[in-house]
Amino acid sequence: MTKKYLRMTLNERFQHVNLFINFTLLVITGFALKYPEAFWVSPITDVPLGMTFRGFLHRLCGVLTLTLGGYHILYCAFTERGRQILKDMIPGLKDAKDLWETLKNNLFINRPAKEIKMGRFNFREKLEYLGLIWGTIVMTVTGFILWFKTEWLLYFPMWTYDVARAIHFYEAILATLTIIVWHFYSVVFNPDIYPMNWAWITGNLTEHEMKEEHGLELEKIKAGEKGKLVEFGEAAAVGGGRVYTIPREKVEKEGEKGSPLRRLYGIVQSFNETIKNWKGV
Amino acid sequence: MKWREKGTKTWVVLWGILPLFLFIGFTAGVVWSKDNSMCLGCHQDESLSKQDASGRKLSLFVPETEFKSSVHGKLSCSDCHTKVRDDAHAEGGKKAADKKVDCAACHAKADKEYQQGLHSKMIMKGMERAAYCDDCHGKHNIVPSKNPKSMTHPSNIEKTCNRCHSDVQFVKKHALGASIPGDLFKGSVHGKTGEVTCTSCHGSHNLRSLIDPKSTIFRSNIPQTCGACHPDITKQFVESVHGLLAARGREDSPTCTTCHGIHGIKAKIDPDSPVNERRIAMTTCPQCHAAERISKEYGITKEQVKSYYASFHGLSYRGGDTYSANCASCHGVHDIRSSSDSQSMIHKDNLQKTCGSCHPGASENFAKGKIHVVASIGGEDFGEKVVGWVRIVYIVLIVMVIGGLTLFNFTDWLRKTIEKRPS
Numbered sequence: 001m002t003k004k005y006l007r008m009t010l011n012e013r014f015q016h017v018n019l020f021i022n023f024t025l026l027v028i029t030g031f032a033l034k035y036p037e038a039f040w041v042s043p044i045t046d047v048p049l050g051m052t053f054r055g056f057l058h059r060l061c062g063v064l065t066l067t068l069g070g071y072h073i074l075y076c077a078f079t080e081r082g083r084q085i086l087k088d089m090i091p092g093l094k095d096a097k098d099l100w101e102t103l104k105n106n107l108f109i110n111r112p113a114k115e116i117k118m119g120r121f122n123f124r125e126k127l128e129y130l131g132l133i134w135g136t137i138v139m140t141v142t143g144f145i146l147w148f149k150t151e152w153l154l155y156f157p158m159w160t161y162d163v164a165r166a167i168h169f170y171e172a173i174l175a176t177l178t179i180i181v182w183h184f185y186s187v188v189f190n191p192d193i194y195p196m197n198w199a200w201i202t203g204n205l206t207e208h209e210m211k212e213e214h215g216l217e218l219e220k221i222k223a224g225e226k227g228k229l230v231e232f233g234e235a236a237a238v239g240g241g242r243v244y245t246i247p248r249e250k251v252e253k254e255g256e257k258g259s260p261l262r263r264l265y266g267i268v269q270s271f272n273e274t275i276k277n278w279k280g281v
Numbered sequence: 282m283k284w285r286e287k288g289t290k291t292w293v294v295l296w297g298i299l300p301l302f303l304f305i306g307f308t309a310g311v312v313w314s315k316d317n318s319m320c321l322g323c324h325q326d327e328s329l330s331k332q333d334a335s336g337r338k339l340s341l342f343v344p345e346t347e348f349k350s351s352v353h354g355k356l357s358c359s360d361c362h363t364k365v366r367d368d369a370h371a372e373g374g375k376k377a378a379d380k381k382v383d384c385a386a387c388h389a390k391a392d393k394e395y396q397q398g399l400h401s402k403m404i405m406k407g408m409e410r411a412a413y414c415d416d417c418h419g420k421h422n423i424v425p426s427k428n429p430k431s432m433t434h435p436s437n438i439e440k441t442c443n444r445c446h447s448d449v450q451f452v453k454k455h456a457l458g459a460s461i462p463g464d465l466f467k468g469s470v471h472g473k474t475g476e477v478t479c480t481s482c483h484g485s486h487n488l489r490s491l492i493d494p495k496s497t498i499f500r501s502n503i504p505q506t507c508g509a510c511h512p513d514i515t516k517q518f519v520e521s522v523h524g525l526l527a528a529r530g531r532e533d534s535p536t537c538t539t540c541h542g543i544h545g546i547k548a549k550i551d552p553d554s555p556v557n558e559r560r561i562a563m564t565t566c567p568q569c570h571a572a573e574r575i576s577k578e579y580g581i582t583k584e585q586v587k588s589y590y591a592s593f594h595g596l597s598y599r600g601g602d603t604y605s606a607n608c609a610s611c612h613g614v615h616d617i618r619s620s621s622d623s624q625s626m627i628h629k630d631n632l633q634k635t636c637g638s639c640h641p642g643a644s645e646n647f648a649k650g651k652i653h654v655v656a657s658i659g660g661e662d663f664g665e666k667v668v669g670w671v672r673i674v675y676i677v678l679i680v681m682v683i684g685g686l687t688l689f690n691f692t693d694w695l696r697k698t699i700e701k702r703p704s
Binding site for chain 1: 671678
């Protein structure tokens with residue numbers, strides 16, 4: 001049985017899926033306004049009131065994204081795990097070095113390629129997280145100016161509205177392209193990852209993935225685990241919410257059967273394990 | 282046939298004189314008799330015909346019952362066919378001696394009008410198929426135009442005109458355009474009313490050519506022609522910037538037909554109508570305001586249309602949003618005025634109100650700054666410059682960031698692909 005390392009809790013996965021849906025809808029409904037004659041916009045423009053609905057959906061998704069952002073702030077402020085995420089997310093000199101070394105590796109300046117050990121969040125992820133925060137703030141501010149223009153124009157001149165409009169558009173391009181170029185490479189097209197990093201669904205990373213992308217963190221975990229053979233339940237308390245190992249086999253107490261879904265999952269899982277460990281007759 | 286109502290006296294006088302003519306006719310002899318039986322004796326024969334000058338067969342049959350019930354039923358043949366020489370008929374009709382019937386002898390006023398009209402001029406030019414009295418009114422079967430059976434009854438005028446003007450060969454030959462006006466008219470909002478017909482706009486006896494300045498359909502007369510039924514709109518239009526220019530003979534300035542169409546005018550709600558709200562800002566206004574020929578001549582720029590298309594209003598409109606403002610929402614419809622006109626909807630004192638009609642509570646900041654502007658760093662306004670710079674900064678930023686990320690990922694991909702290459 002390969003060891004799994006918890007990457008995203010169910011809560012975090014929900015946050016990610018939420019953002020994923022909202023972001024996609026925002027991109028579609030936003031660019032549908034800017035390019036109304038594009039072929040992919042026809043499902044919106046061909047329907048009566050399509051453009052009106054588009055605007056409504058865009059604002060709704062904007063509000064939902066903002067709500068998610070607010071939730072994420074609370075999550076980061078009021079949970080142990082959230083605070084740790086924030087701490088680990090702070091960019092440092094090491095990230096710049098990592099990036100530099102990666103580039104040298106990529107350009108075959110380092111021969112053979114140097115093994116880079118990166119922390120819980122590597123420079124790719126930190127960059128993206130910061131970009132996301134920046135983008136959300138910019139889009140929210142300019143978006144609200146555009147939405148509540150009457151109120152905004154009570155206090156500010158007309159040209160500020162035009163500026164907000166320009167920023168909203170170009171920031172949208174920047175954000176969309178960043179997701180496509182950076183995020184999609186990191187989690188899909190990276191040859192180490194392809195076809196996909198499943199952590200956004202399963203929540204776990206494999207040891208191999210940990211080694212490739214978060215070598216330092218893996219070492220830290222292994223060092224922490226050394227000589228500490230404790231039950232997982234206990235380990236969670238000791239590790240302060242930073243436990244990556246998760247129990248594969250739930251110790252079933254007598255009289256407690258678990259939910260039917262979990263039991264089915266257990267059957268499928270054990271079936272998989274059996275096939276994997278099958279050594280022939 | 283309005284002249285009859287107006288010129289009652291003429292009518293009375295004519296009828297008064299008639300017995301005199303009849304008396305002379307009676308005394309003149311058998312052929313000049315009031316009694317038509319002499320003529321009809323031969324002309325009742327349906328096969329009676331002659332060859333005309335160009336060798337075509339011409340029927341000489343006169344349907345007696347139709348003639349009797351016609352408005353001229355009580356007249357003698359010779360009242361109209363004045364030039365029929367009795368000697369010719371005496372010889373057995375071998376000699377073609379009659380000249381065209383001269384309606385003007387009685388209908389002087391109509392004839393006077395007709396003489397000024399296009400059809401008579403075409404006849405004088407020797408055109409064969411130009412309409413003469415009988416082409417529109419009929420020959421022996423003329424009934425008053427109030428009679429629904431009359432060729433000139435409003436319900437039949439279309440049919441009467443279409444005898445020539447819906448004939449493809451005729452229309453082509455006389456360069457009257459490729460389409461058949463009658464077909465267009467049939468589907469139009471006017472055609473469907475059943476009250477408006479060809480003559481309502483073109484006039485009847487004095488129907489004139491498009492290039493005749495006295496014509497009802499001459500460019501600068503069109504607003505008045507339409508105003509006969511739509512007086513309020515014409516009043517608005519003649520004071521508008523378009524109306525003023527059109528009245529001064531500016532060919533490029535629109536009149537009613539430029540936006541609404543000509544024969545095929547459709548109701549505003551019809552999607553085919555050029556003034557349908559979905560088409561105003563797509564084709565109708567831009568046909569001139571985005572045309573180089575016109576924008577150069579009048580010192581207007583194509584930027585207005587371009588900037589509208591790029592604005593929120595324009596973008597949403599292009600996507601099919603009809604709540605979004607189009608040209609007419611801010612500039613008005615028939616009463617479009619220059620922004621320097623204090624009555625204009627887009628005069629700076631009225632802008633706040635104009636914006637406020639869709640944006641309740643619009644502050645005075647709405648009216649400040651330019652609207653139709655394609656922002657650039659070389660702009661006049663401070664705001665224009667800022668937007669221009671934002672644009673440049675962002676484009677540079679996007680190219681650098683996305684370019685950098687792409688490049689980095691590409692090298693990453695390349696190395697990993699090379700490393701994974703099966704050796």
